[in-house]
Amino acid sequence: MSAAAGSVGHDELGWCLGVVLRAYTDEVGAVLGDLPHGHRGFQVLATVVHGDQRSQLALAGMLGIDRTVMTYLIDDLVTADLVARQVDPADRRQRRIVATGRGTAVLAELERGVRKAEDVALGSLDPQDRAVLRRLLTSVACSLRQVAPADPCAVVEDALTATA
Amino acid sequence: MSAAAGSVGHDELGWCLGVVLRAYTDEVGAVLGDLPHGHRGFQVLATVVHGDQRSQLALAGMLGIDRTVMTYLIDDLVTADLVARQVDPADRRQRRIVATGRGTAVLAELERGVRKAEDVALGSLDPQDRAVLRRLLTSVACSLRQVAPADPCAVVEDALTATA
DNA sequence: TATTGTTATACTCTATAACTATA
DNA sequence: TATAGTTATAGAGTATAACAATA
Numbered sequence: 143m144s145a146a147a148g149s150v151g152h153d154e155l156g157w158c159l160g161v162v163l164r165a166y167t168d169e170v171g172a173v174l175g176d177l178p179h180g181h182r183g184f185q186v187l188a189t190v191v192h193g194d195q196r197s198q199l200a201l202a203g204m205l206g207i208d209r210t211v212m213t214y215l216i217d218d219l220v221t222a223d224l225v226a227r228q229v230d231p232a233d234r235r236q237r238r239i240v241a242t243g244r245g246t247a248v249l250a251e252l253e254r255g256v257r258k259a260e261d262v263a264l265g266s267l268d269p270q271d272r273a274v275l276r277r278l279l280t281s282v283a284c285s286l287r288q289v290a291p292a293d294p295c296a297v298v299e300d301a302l303t304a305t306a
Numbered sequence: 307m308s309a310a311a312g313s314v315g316h317d318e319l320g321w322c323l324g325v326v327l328r329a330y331t332d333e334v335g336a337v338l339g340d341l342p343h344g345h346r347g348f349q350v351l352a353t354v355v356h357g358d359q360r361s362q363l364a365l366a367g368m369l370g371i372d373r374t375v376m377t378y379l380i381d382d383l384v385t386a387d388l389v390a391r392q393v394d395p396a397d398r399r400q401r402r403i404v405a406t407g408r409g410t411a412v413l414a415e416l417e418r419g420v421r422k423a424e425d426v427a428l429g430s431l432d433p434q435d436r437a438v439l440r441r442l443l444t445s446v447a448c449s450l451r452q453v454a455p456a457d458p459c460a461v462v463e464d465a466l467t468a469t470a
Numbered sequence: 471t472a473t474t475g476t477t478a479t480a481c482t483c484t485a486t487a488a489c490t491a492t493a
Numbered sequence: 494t495a496t497a498g499t500t501a502t503a504g505a506g507t508a509t510a511a512c513a514a515t516a
Contacts, residue, residue, distance in 0.1 A: 153440070153444055154349070154352065154420075155330055155427070155428075155440065155443070156327075156331070156334060156345050156348075156349060157349055157369070157447065158443040158446070158447040159323060159326060159327045159330060159443065160327065160370060161370060161446075161447035161451055162323060162443060162446055162447055162450065163323045163324065164370050165450050166319055166320050166323060167320070170320060181320050184320075185320060185321055188318065197497075197498095198497075198498065199496085199497060199498080205321070205324075206324060206325060206328050207483095207484090208484065208485065208486095209497080209498075209499095210484085210485080210498090210499080210500080210501095211483075211485095212498090213498065213499060213500080230497095233492080233493075233496090233497085234491080234493085234497095235491065235492045235496065235498075236492095236496090236497060237497080237498070256318075256320075260320075263319070263450075264319075264446055266445065266446055266449035266450070267442065267445065267446060271442055271445075274438065274442065275439070275442040275446070276319065276322075278431065278435055278438065278439040279319070279322040279326060279439070280322050281430065281431065281435075282322070282325075282326050282427075282428055282430055282431060282439070283321065283322040283325035283326055285430035286326065286329050286427075286430070287325055346506090361475095362474075362475065363473085363474060363475080371507090372506095372507060372508065372509095373474080373475070373476095374476075374477080374507085374508080374509085375506075375507065375508090376475090377475065377476060377477085397473090397474085397515080397516070398474095398514080398515060398516085399473065399474040399475075399514065399515045399516065400473090400474060400475085400515095401474080401475070472515100473514100473516075474513100474514085474515080474516095475512100475513085475514085475515100476511100476512080476513075476514100477510100477511085477512075477513100478509100478510085478511080478512100479508100479509080479510085479511100480507100480508085480509080480510105481506100481507080481508075481509095482506080482507075482508095483504100483506075483507090484503100484505070485503085485504075485505090486501100486502085486503080486504095487500100487501090487502085487503105488499100488500085488501080488502100489498100489500075490497100490498080490499075490500100491496100491497085491498085491499100492495105492496080492497080492498100493494095493495080493496075493497100
């Protein structure tokens with residue numbers, strides 16, 4: 143039973159995920175600059191702009207962030223004039239989070255840089271393998287979060303066509 | 307520009323990696339039980355047993371853990387009688403970390419459970435896609451950490467043969 | 471002088487519980 | 494009573510700097 147034979151060494155999902163995620167946060171962190179709360183603030187902003195989940199609780203569930211943390215994140219995004227809180231008229235307990243004009247513009251700018259940073263993190267793969275990896279990861283993640291594969295995760299099909 | 311068209315929503319590497327890593331740590335955490343420091347303690351133990359990097363600094367570099375944290379991790383693994391510190395005779399500044407007999411046995415047992423937990427986290431993929439994802443992630447991670455693809459990352463080839 | 475490991479400190483992220491306002 | 498959001502607190506995880514031992 144040699145070192146390369148079994149489930150040993152660096153063939154370990156946790157190690158791989160950790161290494162890649164660290165590379166991602168390092169690369170993306172440099173792109174995001176002074177955005178409040180770095181890549182987590184970015185994810186919140188992106189979900190607000192592109193997603194359909196807009197209550198703080200729905201955002202927290204989608205991003206795997208505790209609802210108590212979401213309060214602070216959104217506080218600082220509001221202070222930075224990137225998003226705003228609106229009381230939901232249908233249920234006055236809920237706050238609908240909407241992007242400001244500035245927030246939408248800033249996000250569009252940041253997303254270009256983030257996409258480049260992502261490709262740097264995956265730089266050792268050729269474009270085809272990169273697309274396959276993105277597709278598989280997106281599939282697993284959407285399945286884990288039980289996101290309807292119809293709406294936002296139709297992106298999976300985009301990755302496929304981009305590969306071909 | 308629909309939600310599914312551009313680089314939007316859940317087609318985002320950071321979100322995918324975070325979701326999958328969270329699922330991994332949840333599943334694996336249950337398997338590891340009272341192992342000191344959970345999945346990080348496991349990774350240290352696995353690297354000690356299978357890897358060839360054995361100084362604390364080398365372990366820290368491999369696992370992306372700060373060297374000051376590595377001190378505490380190894381302290382507790384030593385207390386649990388899973389590893390031991392030995393002064394390197396060739397360089398008395400360094401400590402060589404070696405597994406105890408109990409550490410080796412415990413790791414072998416845990417690795418079976420961890421492998422199952424990993425497959426649970428990737429459960430939505432069929433076995434072939436799962437192997438492809440493992441192969442690509444391992445490739446990226448080894449490249450990022452500049453691990454010699456010869457020795458431990460020859461596992462990549464194992465994943466390929468397992469796929470075929 | 472540089473490196474390995476240790477210790478102390480602080481900062482970020484996260485988790486829990488108590489509180490409010492609405493339903 | 495139950496839920497959305499807030500606040501306060503404590504716990505992990507991590508990063509920085511200062512220190513001892515060794516090279």
